[in-house]
Amino acid sequence: MTLALTVGLSASCLAIAMLLQGLEMLLAVRAKRFCDVWSYENLKTDLEAGLPLPHGVIQFIFSEKKLIWLFWWQIIFACCGLLTHHYVFFVGLFLLHLLTCIRFRGTFNGGSDMMIFVVLTGVLISLLSTNESGQKLGLIYIAIHGFYSYFKAGLVKVVHPDWRQGRAISVFLKRSLFTENQRVADWLDRHHDITFVMSWVVLTFELSIFLTLIFPNLMLFYFLAAIVFHFMIYLSFGLNRFFWSWLSAWPSMIFVSQFFL
Amino acid sequence: MLVNVDCNIKLAQINVIEHFARDVQELQVGNDLLCSQKVQELTSFKLLRSLIQMKLSEYLLESKTIQFQVLGSNYQEKVLIYVSDWLSLESR
Numbered sequence: 001m002t003l004a005l006t007v008g009l010s011a012s013c014l015a016i017a018m019l020l021q022g023l024e025m026l027l028a029v030r031a032k033r034f035c036d037v038w039s040y041e042n043l044k045t046d047l048e049a050g051l052p053l054p055h056g057v058i059q060f061i062f063s064e065k066k067l068i069w070l071f072w073w074q075i076i077f078a079c080c081g082l083l084t085h086h087y088v089f090f091v092g093l094f095l096l097h098l099l100t101c102i103r104f105r106g107t108f109n110g111g112s113d114m115m116i117f118v119v120l121t122g123v124l125i126s127l128l129s130t131n132e133s134g135q136k137l138g139l140i141y142i143a144i145h146g147f148y149s150y151f152k153a154g155l156v157k158v159v160h161p162d163w164r165q166g167r168a169i170s171v172f173l174k175r176s177l178f179t180e181n182q183r184v185a186d187w188l189d190r191h192h193d194i195t196f197v198m199s200w201v202v203l204t205f206e207l208s209i210f211l212t213l214i215f216p217n218l219m220l221f222y223f224l225a226a227i228v229f230h231f232m233i234y235l236s237f238g239l240n241r242f243f244w245s246w247l248s249a250w251p252s253m254i255f256v257s258q259f260f261l
Numbered sequence: 262m263l264v265n266v267d268c269n270i271k272l273a274q275i276n277v278i279e280h281f282a283r284d285v286q287e288l289q290v291g292n293d294l295l296c297s298q299k300v301q302e303l304t305s306f307k308l309l310r311s312l313i314q315m316k317l318s319e320y321l322l323e324s325k326t327i328q329f330q331v332l333g334s335n336y337q338e339k340v341l342i343y344v345s346d347w348l349s350l351e352s353r
Contacts, residue, residue: 020263027266036315042307177271238268
């Protein structure tokens, strides 16, 4: 993959991820059950204590009505970013994402929000750089976070006996929002050998991710495995945002692995 | 896969409960007794109270006062994290 293609692909994937998130949030803030809980009234103590701005300005930015505009801007900027790859739209998306995270105190999305920030930062470094090394630096920044996110997830799992012994997957499935997963979890409980293999496939995939830097030819296989992995997580737990945000990190990871070819 | 509003709202609701449990545990560090007023000043408490109120109305369980508890569970044991005072929903 060429440098220009990688920057373009990262920017496009990121814009798509942020477009979908913007649409999702726009639909969410229109739902009464959403606004009743995450109302400005409930959050204002934290916002007013944490932001060095006059209270009127904070209310102006974060009230429920203005929130709708925040996500409309996100959708518009994401569409423009997707079509033009111009840095101005990604600066806008960065600021809007920051405001969203502040508004929801980090309780809304967690990990996928962090990865979006990482890719936004890397893409901005690349788009704002006038020379090749600066552009590469942005992609390396994304790739380091991408590789490390898998490795760290594997490390956290492997120290846990439930993962090593193959019990964790069915335990997590029982906690899923989707009640039909209960039957899958019960079935897996009766077929321990299958969950044992599945657990170790996940652990091996995550812990060995840095091997792609030593054997770059494995990268395509790992990429396909990651697609399947994130899709299965979406099917099991409904985490669609993880799929799109991690997907936007993969072009940089593939590009960086080519350094070692 | 593209837009999953309901699921993401439910996940965020679970986050509210987990966030509140963490905040309560942090308040407990160094204190044997939890100060009810301090808990009720927590933003996560306000979010949780609104969430409970919303769930009650979803299930058509109208009530002027409520009491709730938060339990932690790892499928082997359950740990009681917090029991609220009786709360008036009208005073909000």
